[in-house]
Amino acid sequence: MKLYENGAYLLNGTEVVYAGQEHAGMPSKDEAKKNTIAYGILESHNTSGNMDKLQIKFDKLTSHDITFVGIIQTARASGLEKFPIPYVLTNCHNSLCAVGGTINEDDHMFGLTCAKKYGGVYVPPHQAVIHQFAREMLAGGGKMILGSDSHTRYGALGTMAVGEGGPELVKQLLNKTYDIDMPEVVGLYLTGEPIKGVGPQDVALAIIGAVFENGFVKNRVMEFVGPGVKNLSADFRIGVDVMTTETTCLSSIWSTDEKIEEFYEIHGRKEEYRCLNPGACAYYDRFIEIDLSEIRPMIAMPFHPSNVYTIDELNANLMDILDDCEKRANISFDGKVKLDLKSKVRNGRLYVDQGIIAGCAGGGYENICDAADILRGASIGADEFTLSVYPASTPIYMQLVKNGTVATLMETGAIVKTAFCGPCFGAGDTPANNAFSIRHSTRNFPNREGSKVQNGQVASVALMDARSIAATAANKGYLTSACAMDVDFTKPKYFFDQNIYANRVFDSHGVADPSVEIQFGPNIKDWPAMCALPDDLVLKVVSEIHDPVTTTDELIPSGETSSFRSNPLGLAEFALSRKDPEYVGRAKEVQKVQKQIESGISPLSADDAQAAAVVAAIRKAYPDKNFDGDCKTTLGFGSTIFAVKPGDGSAREQAASCQKVLGGWANIANEYATKRYRSNLINWGMLPFLIEEGELPFKNLDYIYIPGVRAAVAAGATEFQAYKVDGEQLIPFTLRMAELTEDEKDIILKGCLINYYRG
Structure with missing residues (x-):
């Protein structure tokens, strides 16, 4: 396997010309980029008119029973009346119905009644895992699907699919867009044929091993091309494709042929097939050569x-x-x-x-x-x-x-x-x-x-x-x-x-029935109220993680804890429980100060003597700051965590929302492992701060003061003056933040996506 960081042209799908070796008369890189499969699909789904700043409308949505309750509850709180595009609710995660009494099946009934009320599709437990149902019944050549599961990948079938946190699906349900910069496209040029005994997981793991640690495809689109593609069955391609998530790429797409056409025909949907290939001269920002015959188990x-x-x-x-x-x-x-x-x-x-x-x-x-x-x-x-x-x-x-x-x-x-x-x-x-x-x-x-x-x-x-x-x-x-x-x-x-699905899956065919009453179980709770970003912010570091990568499973454990996904406060009790069991208690202590501020009590009079001392130190340095009277909008107290590279793995928004409902206002990281985790933070009104690698200017349990944070976010700042509060001293350092879109600024300023849509 060979990786080429400087990119390459692909001529007629078979001839590779590396950057710097261009032939006379070849188009420019910018022009040839438009001939990738990915560019064509993104262009057809972009509503902004600007291919550098995409605003994507997806064709279909899909969620499973760890995520759909929170998504629909958020959308309902934001004015949902009808699913505007096909939305499939599968039940393949909390299917055992054994933990927490009735709560799993209660959520399933919530999903069924919502599918009826808002015009969706409901797949009962044990019928299909989310992505197999999507392959069989949703995918289509040239289409785009957004799913609230990180392994939303149907590129082998000619569908660009993206796995994101729930709030991004909420935006689609409210007829908003998925806003990203045009991603780079990485060409994966396949040659040869796998030897006997080698399967798709072997190919996938070989790719992951080559590109994960160096971030070679991070937040980019992987496009599979080359003569080796035709040597793989549809199932084999699907098996490789689903694992592209573990590379941290944004999405994937493959060239298609008669084997994919046969897949659609077998599933009674031949009309969904499209022959997809790059144009006569396509340019890829990065390039990978893979000889399938060299891969071993x-x-x-x-x-x-x-x-x-x-x-x-x-x-x-x-x-x-x-x-x-x-x-x-x-x-x-x-x-x-x-x-x-x-x-x-x-x-x-x-x-x-x-x-x-x-x-x-x-x-x-x-x-x-x-x-x-x-x-x-x-x-x-x-x-x-x-x-x-x-x-x-x-x-x-x-x-x-x-x-x-x-x-x-x-x-x-x-x-x-x-x-x-x-x-x-x-x-x-x-x-x-x-x-x-x-x-x-x-x-x-x-x-x-x-x-x-x-x-x-x-x-x-x-x-x-x-x-x-x-x-x-x-x-x-x-x-x-x-x-x-x-x-x-x-x-x-x-x-x-x-007939299996025809006899068992509920399909509204897009027809909503407003008369249907949603069935709520006793564990299904509304989101707690969340206030807007204050003028100034005090953050207490309540967990410090120095692992090279921190997964969403460590931020909010999966397994039986996921049964509480429909109860925001109940689920939050498990946040970081397997990584830092003291996190929840520490976060709650800081949150008490914020709640006192929201009730009109000055932080100088807070029950937390340490917090009051921090405010006194800030006032000494900033005597003009008025924290004596009504300071609901002038000063906020919250928690933050530091992690080197958080957010690898699952798209579950709960990795961020659990921190938020416990009073979290920010994360601080050297980098974010995935785009989707950073988006989850933003959509829950949390600041995705960055700090340079090296010795930290703060440690666990320290307080950090960020003056003028609201004004800085509103102005689009990418650098923030911050201070470690050390006794009566304020020791300065700099926090950074990657550029936010206008909508992202507004979401953070208003405190979360729910507040943003409430106006």
């Missing part, structure tokens, strides 16, 4: 999809790599628990406790059929090792039953379950303490598999392709590359039965 070791090795490399350097993983875990868990992977080595081989093939990445038809071929006639054994398989949709499950694949798997001792995303985010198949799981799913972040450090638990996940998971299962849990297996893949044809 991969494994992403704990605790990130980019921590990749070939399986052969791992087996050859087993103890060294396991030791490195243990050291990383000790840093990530601050020494609170001990991960022991080396004990998994038996007679020189790595023994695995659990295998999972599931979700939007692993649950595809071809993955499961190939896994069954490898396992045919084998036994997974009667020891610790278990194998669970989750088809991504009921239509896939039905075809697997009809062609005998389910029987083949079950005969080995594997369990075949319904469509469910639970294993991917810690709501199902949580391993035993210190167990090691291999999974064809999307992520392997710390504790994402469901273990709880605060309870002394630790488990770990490695990501692998379904084929190598099956090979490992055939060897009763001993790690094995699929390339080591002698197997003939049968590749049974897929037949899609649309």
Whole structure:
């Protein structure tokens, strides 16, 4: 795999000309950029008239049951009357209905009644995971889809899809736009053909390993082109595409051909197919060459999809790599628990406790059929090792039953379950303490598999392709590359039965029924009132995180905590609970001062003596500041966290909203891992501050004073004078902020997106 930072031209889809080697008569880079597939789709969805500053209107929206309640509640509070475009509500995350009594099913009924009232589509639990339903029923050539799940990626089908936090969907529901600068486009030029035993997860992990740490595709669009594309089946392309999220790219798109046309035809939607290819001379801002024949079965070791090795490399350097993983875990868990992977080595081989093939990445038809071929006639054994398989949709499950694949798997001792995303985010198949799981799913972040450090638990996940998971299962849990297996893949044809959805999925066909009463469960709560940004701001640092990357799962844990997603204050109790258990209490203490200010009590008279002393120090330096009388709009008190690079992973807005409802006013970071997390902060009225790398001018529990912050935001400032309050001294330093759009300024000034739409 070769990365070219300076970009390249692609002529007629086959000839690569690198920057600096242009032929005479070739168009300029700016002109040739317009010939990428991505440019054409973005141009057709842009409403601004300016391709440098995009204002995108999407064709369709999709959400699952961790996010749709909050999205609809926010939209309702902002004046929603009808879903203006198709909006699909799936129920594939909190499907077990086992945690918190009735609250999961209450949310499902909320979704069904909202689909009826506002004119949407409702997919009941266990019918399909969100992205498989979108592939089968929503995707279309040249279309754009926005989803409130980070793995919203349908580029292999010719659909540019973006995963964002819920507030961005709220904007679309209120007929507003998705505003971004024109992203750069990275060309991924595929040649060759995967060798036998290599699957889509192997290709995806190889790409992630090459581009994540260096940010090569961060916030850019990945465009897959080249002669190697035609050597991949539709399912294979889909399996690579969904994992592009883990590169931190903005979106993805692929050239399409007769295999994608066949996919649409199989699903009864042939009219949605479009042949998409770059123009005769297309320019890509960056370029990657990938020879598919060189890729070997991969494994992403704990605790990130980019921590990749070939399986052969791992087996050859087993103890060294396991030791490195243990050291990383000790840093990530601050020494609170001990991960022991080396004990998994038996007679020189790595023994695995659990295998999972599931979700939007692993649950595809071809993955499961190939896994069954490898396992045919084998036994997974009667020891610790278990194998669970989750088809991504009921239509896939039905075809697997009809062609005998389910029987083949079950005969080995594997369990075949319904469509469910639970294993991917810690709501199902949580391993035993210190167990090691291999999974064809999307992520392997710390504790994402469901273990709880605060309870002394630790488990770990490695990501692998379904084929190598099956090979490992055939060897009763001993790690094995699929390339080591002698197997003939049968590749049974897929037949899609649309009657399953026709008989069970509620589809309003865009017709709203205002007479329908929304069904609210007792756990569904409105958002608490949030005040506007004050003139000046005092921030107390209540958590300081120096991990290289902080995931949204660490900011607000997934798993059973997500059952409380419809109760903003209830869910906030879990914020940073697995990373910094003291965060919630500290944030609440600061919030008490803000609530006193809002009730008319001067901060100089606050119950918090430390806060009162901070205000006294500020007054000494700024004697003209009047904090004695009504200071509701002049001074705010709130919390902030520092993290080196927060926001990798899930698009869940709760990573920001939980901080906000606990009184958070800002984040401070060296950089933000994803555009979507920064957008979530802004949409919840939180300031996305930046600070230069190096020794911090403050530490945990310090107070920071930012005078004139409201005026600075309104003026579009990118630098903010700040002070560390040290006794009676104010020690200056500088905070920065990337440029905000006019709407983003207004959202922050008004305190949050809900206030912005209320006017």
